[in-house]
Amino acid sequence: MKNSIASKIIIGLLAVSAGVWAVQSCSDPKPDPDGTTTGSTTSIPSKAHVTPPDFNADSSYAYVKVQADMGPRVPGSKAHAACVKWMSETLKKYGAEVVVQDGVVTTFDQKKWNARNVIASFNPENKSRIFLAAHFDSRPFCDNDTVPSNKSKLCPGVNDGASGVGVLMEIARNIAAKNPKVGIDIIMFDLEDYGQPENSGFPPMENSWCLGSQYWSKNMHKPGYFANYGILLDMVGGKNATFYKEGTSIFFAGNVVEKVWNTAANLGYGNLFIQEPYGEFTDDHLYINRLTNIPTIDIINYDKERSAFFSHHHKTGDTMDNIDKTTLKAVGQTVMEVIYNEE
Numbered sequence: 641m642k643n644s645i646a647s648k649i650i651i652g653l654l655a656v657s658a659g660v661w662a663v664q665s666c667s668d669p670k671p672d673p674d675g676t677t678t679g680s681t682t683s684i685p686s687k688a689h690v691t692p693p694d695f696n697a698d699s700s701y702a703y704v705k706v707q708a709d710m711g712p713r714v715p716g717s718k719a720h721a722a723c724v725k726w727m728s729e730t731l732k733k734y735g736a737e738v739v740v741q742d743g744v745v746t747t748f749d750q751k752k753w754n755a756r757n758v759i760a761s762f763n764p765e766n767k768s769r770i771f772l773a774a775h776f777d778s779r780p781f782c783d784n785d786t787v788p789s790n791k792s793k794l795c796p797g798v799n800d801g802a803s804g805v806g807v808l809m810e811i812a813r814n815i816a817a818k819n820p821k822v823g824i825d826i827i828m829f830d831l832e833d834y835g836q837p838e839n840s841g842f843p844p845m846e847n848s849w850c851l852g853s854q855y856w857s858k859n860m861h862k863p864g865y866f867a868n869y870g871i872l873l874d875m876v877g878g879k880n881a882t883f884y885k886e887g888t889s890i891f892f893a894g895n896v897v898e899k900v901w902n903t904a905a906n907l908g909y910g911n912l913f914i915q916e917p918y919g920e921f922t923d924d925h926l927y928i929n930r931l932t933n934i935p936t937i938d939i940i941n942y943d944k945e946r947s948a949f950f951s952h953h954h955k956t957g958d959t960m961d962n963i964d965k966t967t968l969k970a971v972g973q974t975v976m977e978v979i980y981n982e983e
């Protein structure tokens with residue numbers, strides 16, 4: 641996952657025009673056909689609030705640790721295969737219909753890989769659906785590490801990868817106990833994090849990140865698959881995490897961003913979910929938004945002070961030591977509050 645240059649002007653203009661539209665559409669009350677006036681007293685039946693189950697941060701933390709203990713889940717490794725097996729078996733145990741989608745992709749170094757996206761569908765017959773996603777692969781080199789000899793080491797990928805999966809596995813455990821009204825698909829993407837590093841010695845490759853989600857976006861696991869929207873989680877377990885309203889998410893799915901950030905504020909997580917647009921990142925949601933018609937947002941830890949992701953990003957220090965249950969809880973409970981209140 642990488643930081644990219646923000647098209648802030650375009651987003652700004654869209655935000656302004658959306659604001660104008662919103663103001664216009666909420667303006668004067670309109671007369672009803674029978675001559676009476678429809679105003680704020682008109683009763684639109686308000687949906688009853690659904691209290692979702694309790695997202696257990698200890699359980700989520702344990703799911704993160706299972707992956708950390710496997711070792712780096714880099715493509716082609718035993719840990720990678722073990723993680724696919726563990727996710728598939730666990731999600732089946734929680735009552736999901738599970739598909740492992742295989743597809744051949746080529747990385748910047750001209751290697752071919754069998755990308756394995758793990759897709760779990762809860763209540764697959766329900767036409768009203770939301771998907772939740774994370775990537776489970778680890779970056780095969782810690783190119784951000786400040787120690788030169790560490791740069792070629794495999795990344796532990798605990799916050800960057802395992803944390804998103806850990807939150808989604810805990811949500812799956814809760815869905816097994818109590819169904820939301822909508823169908824939920826949980827997608828664990830492969831090969832998100834094999835993007836071309838600087839000075840790789842290979843010719844520049846366009847779109848070298850997010851290969852699993854690019855494959856899925858072009859080859860849906862079910863013909864005609866659709867979800868009302870998608871929520872991607874990336875780096876959702878770090879200490880003192882902050883989540884800004886990311887630019888690509890606002891551009892393609894601004895209403896979902898508002899819903900999620902307002903929900904977080906109502907739950908008391910406004911200190912993590914900052915009510916401010918910031919950044920624009922190349923992550924799985926970018927390709928899903930570009931290649932499918934499913935509006936998708938990214939909840940991703942960004943440190944505005946340092947203009948960087950969390951401090952151990954793509955470093956050997958991305959281990960369990962830096963995982964905070966408070967962050968897992970804030971993200972998991974917010975996402976559950978949102979999905980259990982959808983129809």
Ligand SMILES: [Zn+2]
Nearest residue numbers: 641779800833
């Ligand atoms: Zn990464």
